[in-house]
Amino acid sequence: MATDNQQGAFETNRDAEIKRGPLETWVGKVIKNPKRAYRSMFYVATVFFLVTTLFPFYWLLVLALTPNNLISNMGLLPKGFNPGVFVTMFERVPFHLYMFNSFVLGLTTTVIVLLLASLAGYVFGRLRFPGRTFLMLAILAISYFPPAAFFLPLFQLFTGGTNLVLGPITVSSPDLFNTPAPMVLPFSALFMPLSIFILTTFYGQIPDGLEDAARVEGTTRLGALFRVIIPLSAPGVATAGVLTFISVYNEFFFSFLMNNGEASSWAPIVAGILKYQGQFDTPYNLMAAASIVGVLPVAILVIVAQERIVSGLTAGALKE
């Protein structure tokens, strides 16, 4: 009886092994060992995220390499191979000038932000004084407001429509439209709070003894900041700088509205990309090529500085 049963079980087992397809075999193994299920869920999720994040870039490449007259009902592969598009795009729109403007705006803002945020970060991170908490909250609150809430008065201010009262004299504000100032100043104000919080954290971590030692040696307080504290917090300064630059390069609102869209008026890549939309045609391949070229600087920055970006985003955001 007992042997019979065993025999039967053995047979059904063998029977099952023959009939099972690969999926069923896998399910059987998973039931025995749930770790495999987690492992495969993990692989599925990873592949899903890689495909969804990277596919749009691949699509740009497909469109860029296909000659524009062939772009219709595109499949997953380019119809043709036209690398010359990366030359044509600069002939149609001076995209290099727009890129240059973006770089200048980004670097200028980064320098201003790093300088002012360094002073503020030093104050918030290392000094105790009345009003400290209130000021930090106020700076945080400012970074919450939408650019649209600042736009009208700033537009008026920068186009010379605001009267400035300086004692007995009233002068109208200088017309700065189509110069870098109406973009750099709002960028600095908008992106400074994040840098202040990042640098406050970093500067606060430098041991007091090091600053005291520098002071005993005879440096001023500012000298200690620039020669001891900032060099020791180099990773923090780099983080704040990278994040500020990327934010400016990404910005749309003021970049779009505070200039007339010409490369000679310091318009950044926002205007450059939008300029490809022609009156008589829509050169999809040039648009795609320009997008690829425009993404390259930040993509490289992300690859080189990913650790800094990750630590900066999390430190800055989770500070509160």
Add this chain to the structure above:
Amino acid sequence: MATEQDSGDTLRDSSRSGPYVSAVRWMESLSETQFAYFLLSPALLILLLIALYPLIQTFGYSLFADQLTGSSRLGEFVGLQNYVALFTGARDFALPSAFLPGFSSSFPFVTGIYSSALMVTLIFTVVSVLFETILGFVQALVLDQDFRGRRWVRVAIIIPWAVPIVIQGMIWYLMFQPNIGFLIGTQQNPTFLNTLGLSFTPLRNTADSLFLIIVADVWKTTAFMALLILAGLQSIDRSLYDVARVSGATNWQQFKMITFPLILPTVLVAMLFRTIGAMRVYGIIETMGGCTTVPSLSCLVVTTFNNSMYATSATVAFVTAALIGIVVSVYLVKFADAEEGF
């Protein structure tokens, strides 16, 4: 830097003089509080000029009537009438897109949702933040694992976050233009997405554009969510899991009893940041569908501004800022509660 070197020496060498030396001496004579405010002054000055002054001025403009003709930008003082007109719908006829949806007493009670700037912004915010949170959580769980190539997977996930908004818009515009891709077909040759209900010119249709703009936003900003949640995950004390495993807790129980409650405050902060960002939405709309197709609040500020309705524009701008203020305070109260709970 040479001048900095000087300052170190001059402190001891009191015989030297000059404007620089006296400036240094003056700075060293300040008390800690004075010195703090002195160093803060440039940052505060720029924030006052570029943020606080415009904010107050925006509110000021919103108290005047629109002046569509003549040289002056604003009409007479009308107090809060602009706000009243905006919230009762009396201003809608003059706006490029309505502010509020229509209301009716019968089902579905609210009409014209997609032509209302307020509703479009709220729908965009709620849906995109919801999906970003869920997907961001999954991404964070993936990145929390140890595996070969983790660094590159992380780069791939972060890159969309760094893509300029105008290029993000261009990418999704190029994917959903009719006829050029495999995603959108024609009447004779509908694609999978068309059979699901997407129209053949999705970027001209408000509901479809809104949906695609949400997808584009989720694509770009999920990474931000994932990084914040990942930081939260990695700050959890690993020994808690060992204790749980020894006591025989299943993976699901570990997640429910340890991971979730400890990660909740981080998730709330991340959601707060994303909500604030989402309520400002403008650039992606302008590049993908255009402000006439998907009228968000920021869009309405710009379109009324372009129509020289400066007071109305200021009113909408201030309402947007106030809405964000409300969201922030609700979150902060919730967050304080969540913190107390643990």
